[in-house]
Amino acid sequence: SQQGEEDPQALSIQEGENATMNCSYKTSINNLQWYRQNSGRGLVHLILIRSNEREKHSGRLRVTLDTSKKSSSLLITASRAADTASYFCATDSGGSNYKLTFGKGTLLTVNP
Amino acid sequence: GAGVSQSPSNKVTEKGKDVELRCDPISGHTALYWYRQSLGQGLEFLIYFQGNSAPDKSGLPSDRFSAERTGGSVSTLTIQRTQQEDSAVYLCASSQMTGATEAFFGQGTRLTVV
Numbered sequence: 610s611q612q613g614e615e616d617p618q619a620l621s622i623q624e625g626e627n628a629t630m631n632c633s634y635k636t637s638i639n640n641l642q643w644y645r646q647n648s649g650r651g652l653v654h655l656i657l658i659r660s661n662e663r664e665k666h667s668g669r670l671r672v673t674l675d676t677s678k679k680s681s682s683l684l685i686t687a688s689r690a691a692d693t694a695s696y697f698c699a700t701d702s703g704g705s706n707y708k709l710t711f712g713k714g715t716l717l718t719v720n721p
Numbered sequence: 722g723a724g725v726s727q728s729p730s731n732k733v734t735e736k737g738k739d740v741e742l743r744c745d746p747i748s749g750h751t752a753l754y755w756y757r758q759s760l761g762q763g764l765e766f767l768i769y770f771q772g773n774s775a776p777d778k779s780g781l782p783s784d785r786f787s788a789e790r791t792g793g794s795v796s797t798l799t800i801q802r803t804q805q806e807d808s809a810v811y812l813c814a815s816s817q818m819t820g821a822t823e824a825f826f827g828q829g830t831r832l833t834v835v
Contacts, residue, residue: 642822650810651812652764652812652826654824657823697763697764707752707771707816708754709754709814710766711756711763713762713763714763
């Protein structure tokens with residue numbers, strides 16, 4: 610079963626606009642991560658936010674976490690055509706279990 | 722190695738044949754994951770090796786699927802008597818178990834069962 614559920618499933622925007630993707634999860638987490646996938650192959654880690662953090666930035670990426678709502682958002686500012694990819698959130702439960710469970714992803718298309 | 726390596730990158734097999742997919746994780750990474758991804762879909766968890774603990778096999782879809790990890794390093798995912806519905810990209814990832822669980826992915830093996 611999948612822990613995370615991203616929405617929207619697909620998002621199409623123009624270059625320069627901001628893109629916001631959301632992730633909801635069901636059970637308590639230790640960490641939440643966002644990954645990017647190009648062309649249906651290997652995923653690349655973007656950013657990790659811990660359960661005791663509320664916001665994190667990395668370059669044009671901003672991630673928020675609301676543990677009371679069991680949700681996270683990924684904001685990409687000033688999008689570029691090269692940002693076109695699928696974006697996935699992943700969670701782990703911590704403790705002695707670091708198994709990563711992924712959502713179904715959001716397909717982002719940035720039009721030049 | 723520099724990254725997670727998977728082989729082969731592509732595999733076409735006839736229905737009913739057995740296949741073995743290989744994953745070489747990053748040296749020193751004690752956690753290793755196998756996922757399956759069908760076209761346009763999310764990642765389906767298959768199996769998780771965590772250090773010397775018993776692997777979490779809860780995601781294996783049937784008893785035709787098995788995986789092992791020898792010496793805490795290389796892992797092999799075996800699919801016996803392949804079916805057309807097994808066609809997918811099989812992704813392997815590894816990570817350290819230090820609390821920061823960033824996973825590093827290989828480029829996957831695209832399996833096509835004809």
